[in-house]
Amino acid sequence: MKRLSRYRRHRLAGPVLLVFALFMIGTTFSVASATTRQSSTTLARTAAVDEGRQIFLKGCSSCHGLNAEGGSIAPSLIGVGAAAVDFQVGTGRMPMADMTVQAMRKKPAYTADQVSALAAYVASLSPGPAIPSQDVINYERDGNTAQGGELFRTNCAMCHNFAGQGGALSQGKFAPSLMQSEPTQIYEAMILGPQSMPVFSDKILTPAEKLSVIKWIKAAQDEPAHGGASLGRVGPVTEGLLIWTLGLGLLIGIAVWLATKAR
Numbered sequence: 001m002k003r004l005s006r007y008r009r010h011r012l013a014g015p016v017l018l019v020f021a022l023f024m025i026g027t028t029f030s031v032a033s034a035t036t037r038q039s040s041t042t043l044a045r046t047a048a049v050d051e052g053r054q055i056f057l058k059g060c061s062s063c064h065g066l067n068a069e070g071g072s073i074a075p076s077l078i079g080v081g082a083a084a085v086d087f088q089v090g091t092g093r094m095p096m097a098d099m100t101v102q103a104m105r106k107k108p109a110y111t112a113d114q115v116s117a118l119a120a121y122v123a124s125l126s127p128g129p130a131i132p133s134q135d136v137i138n139y140e141r142d143g144n145t146a147q148g149g150e151l152f153r154t155n156c157a158m159c160h161n162f163a164g165q166g167g168a169l170s171q172g173k174f175a176p177s178l179m180q181s182e183p184t185q186i187y188e189a190m191i192l193g194p195q196s197m198p199v200f201s202d203k204i205l206t207p208a209e210k211l212s213v214i215k216w217i218k219a220a221q222d223e224p225a226h227g228g229a230s231l232g233r234v235g236p237v238t239e240g241l242l243i244w245t246l247g248l249g250l251l252i253g254i255a256v257w258l259a260t261k262a263r
């Protein structure tokens with residue numbers, strides 16, 4: 001104590017105390033604001049669940065039941081997880097339009113915010129597969145196109161066709177084309193296995209292998225259409241014509257030259 005009081009009258013005592021006080025105010029403030037920020041995210045989450053429940057009651061409960069418990073028309077959604085809702089509603093399969101055929105991809109009926117509210121509501125009923133985060137779906141960085149192509153041919157091509165164009169299955173069912181699927185939806189399809197598609201657990205395809213498959217599908221989507229010369233791409237045709245004319249001209253020239261020599 002004595003030693004401390006000796007410093008009290010030091011020239012720097014004032015400034016040091018000031019800095020210390022400012023530091024304390026700063027940390028207290030950031031701790032306090034962190035707690036309020038945390039409670040406000042919890043609030044936002046409950047708001048999303050409430051909003052999702054309202055959307056659900058209007059758009060989904062007629063088939064899936066007032067509490068998503070399912071019924072004679074549609075299965076229970078308790079425990080299917082946010083990923084199933086994101087996939088089904090995000091690809092426009094749900095709300096189902098025509099119950100006589102397999103749920104089909106169509107223009108989504110809800111905005112991205114509404115889809116995440118619906119997903120939050122269903123996830124709040126019981127835990128299930130979560131929507132993979134953008135960090136997990138970093139296929140550009142962690143995927144390998146060549147490996148993905150190989151994995152696709154052995155695991156997916158028998159249903160979706162070797163180029164991902166889709167194909168018919170038995171009993172009038174079909175595996176859809178993958179040319180419109182977004183990376184998150186492809187990942188979700190693999191972890192969920194909708195309808196007659198098998199689930200590809202992390203033991204069958206590791207997360208890294210899933211990213212390779214996604215990278216290959218994205219590359220297939222970006223590939224230009226194959227086939228004969230299209231009117232839009234006259235380049236190779238004109239080049240071919242040039243070689244054809246020049247080459248033929250040269251051959252005729254040689255023939256004429258040989259003929260004159262032989263005489």
Ligand code: HEC
Binds near residue numbers: 056
């Ligand atoms: C016209 C009836 C109907 C409506 C409306 C409907 N669904 Fe469905 N839903 C079905 C049927 C039938 C299935 C099961 C067959 C299938 O997956 O194609 C299903 C399946 C699902 C699945 C997959 C369940 C699983 O086990 O993986 C989810 C998720 C889902 N629905 C969510 C929704 C949401 C969210 C809405 C509202 C936006 C909705 N559905 C509206 C009939 C409906």
Ligand code: HEC
Binds near residue numbers: 093176181182194
């Ligand atoms: C036994 C056949 C079968 C196999 C094998 C299979 N799928 Fe599927 N897949 C399906 C069927 C059927 C659907 C449609 C499900 C539905 O509409 O609910 C589907 C749907 C999908 C969709 C959703 C398409 C969209 O955007 O609408 C994606 C993505 C997908 N599959 C990816 C894959 C990948 C990747 C593999 C390999 C790792 C694979 N599938 C293996 C049958 C299969």
